[in-house]
Amino acid sequence: MNREYKTGEIQAGKPVQQVPWLEWLAAGIGLFLVLGIFGVIGWQALNGATVPPVITVTVENVTPVEGGYRVLFRAQNTAGEAAAQVEVEGKVSTDSGEEVSQVVIDYVPGHSDRRGGLFFTRDPSSGTLAVRAIGFADP
Amino acid sequence: MTSERYAIGLARAFGGAIIFGLPLLMTMEMWSLGFSMGRGRLLLLVGFTLAVLVGLSYFSGFEKTFSLKEDAMDAFAAFGVGVITSTLLLVALAVITFDMSWGDIIGRIALQSVPASVGAMLGRKQLGAEQDMQAEEERKQEAGYAGELFLMLAGALFLAFNMAPTEEMILIAFQMTPWHALALGVLSMLLLHVFVYSIGFSGQESRPEGGTFLSTFLRFTLAGYGIALLVSLYVLWSFGRTDGVAVAEIANMLVVLGFPASLGAATARLVV
Numbered sequence: 001m002n003r004e005y006k007t008g009e010i011q012a013g014k015p016v017q018q019v020p021w022l023e024w025l026a027a028g029i030g031l032f033l034v035l036g037i038f039g040v041i042g043w044q045a046l047n048g049a050t051v052p053p054v055i056t057v058t059v060e061n062v063t064p065v066e067g068g069y070r071v072l073f074r075a076q077n078t079a080g081e082a083a084a085q086v087e088v089e090g091k092v093s094t095d096s097g098e099e100v101s102q103v104v105i106d107y108v109p110g111h112s113d114r115r116g117g118l119f120f121t122r123d124p125s126s127g128t129l130a131v132r133a134i135g136f137a138d139p
Numbered sequence: 140m141t142s143e144r145y146a147i148g149l150a151r152a153f154g155g156a157i158i159f160g161l162p163l164l165m166t167m168e169m170w171s172l173g174f175s176m177g178r179g180r181l182l183l184l185v186g187f188t189l190a191v192l193v194g195l196s197y198f199s200g201f202e203k204t205f206s207l208k209e210d211a212m213d214a215f216a217a218f219g220v221g222v223i224t225s226t227l228l229l230v231a232l233a234v235i236t237f238d239m240s241w242g243d244i245i246g247r248i249a250l251q252s253v254p255a256s257v258g259a260m261l262g263r264k265q266l267g268a269e270q271d272m273q274a275e276e277e278r279k280q281e282a283g284y285a286g287e288l289f290l291m292l293a294g295a296l297f298l299a300f301n302m303a304p305t306e307e308m309i310l311i312a313f314q315m316t317p318w319h320a321l322a323l324g325v326l327s328m329l330l331l332h333v334f335v336y337s338i339g340f341s342g343q344e345s346r347p348e349g350g351t352f353l354s355t356f357l358r359f360t361l362a363g364y365g366i367a368l369l370v371s372l373y374v375l376w377s378f379g380r381t382d383g384v385a386v387a388e389i390a391n392m393l394v395v396l397g398f399p400a401s402l403g404a405a406t407a408r409l410v411v
Contacts, residue, residue, distance in 0.1 A: 019209070020144075024212075026220075027212035027215045027216045029219045030214075030216045030219025030222075031215045031219075033223075034185075034218055038185070049178045082175035084171075109246075110242060110243075111242055112239060
């Protein structure tokens with residue numbers, strides 16, 4: 001590629017001396033960000049990004065609210081692959097019967113967690129409370 | 140070229156990154172694709188974008204370039220602008236919060252920085268008042284047929300990328316009959332040809348000397364549509380839309396996404 005001829009009047013001295021410091025800075029920051037992003041994504045690629053989702057749900061808080069009880073939970077995906085439409089089901093079993101509530105979480109990315117809540121009319125502390133993920137779809 | 144002038148170019152680049160990146164910043168599928176698409180495919184996509192940025196810098200960067208080194212520096216600077224803009228806006232829109240995992244955050248930023256960094260590169264041309272149109276035209280002349288094809292590729296990539304993440308691309312492909320698909324393919328080629336050669340947009344290509352309709356059609360329109368389809372296939376594959384899908388359905392999707400892609404290819408000269 002012959003680019004010299006039309007740059008003659010601007011490019012009087014050595015081209016290296018004409019690169020302004022701000023250009024070096026901008027290009028340097030860009031290069032740094034490229035390497036950083038490649039590093040993180042590459043690391044993920046090599047560290048089990050293709051392991052199918054494993055989702056564990058832990059109950060974080062149970063509070064009496066108007067009309068019943070609110071159970072806050074955290075769904076944690078301990079594997080690398082993201083899960084979509086994760087269905088979480090909670091069951092309160094008491095002597096007088098059971099109550100089931102469920103919710104769908106749109107996405108739980110790999111090695112990440114998402115929070116949600118379930119409502120019950122029975123008091124979870126009066127019996128046993130079990131909350132678990134019952135299924136997911138590939139994104 | 141002084142630092143002050145370069146700073147003005149950078150400011151325009153930020154403007155371009157915001158404006159051209161905005162539609163996808165506010166597209167839900169982009170957020171989930173950021174963490175759910177294949178890591179290898181995401182890396183490849185970012186690398187491919189960098190290569191396209193180097194090429195775009197040659198034709199129209201935010202400053203005049205004189206060597207491959209400067210084109211590469213411009214490409215990195217544009218990518219940096221894209222990453223910074225995407226990060227700030229994704230945080231402002233609460234798409235990124237700091238209780239997310241690093242892989243999640245970086246994935247979202249990396250994917251979003253693809254359109255934003257192309258926008259940054261185009262920012263100077265679109266938002267700048269004084270442009271060296273003559274130098275640009277000279278370069279386009281000089282680069283010849285290969286340069287023409289590259290510009291079509293860049294235009295197709297940009298527009299196809301703006302549509303491909305949405306569910307609608309697949310939905311449209313599912314609800315079309317083969318006749319719809321054939322009609323859309325013909326319409327895409329027709330518009331590509333008309334946009335490039337007939338209706339007098341600025342930056343329009345003049346029909347090559349002594350070229351007949353047929354040779355122009357084969358060399359530019361058909362080649363352009365081919366590029367649009369390949370770019371569509373690449374983008375759909377990147378997003379995992381083609382995984383486990385029958386060839387016939389993929390062909391439908393290609394025609395659907397090939398429509399915006401071919402318009403992008405046709406108007407690349409206006410934008411770039």
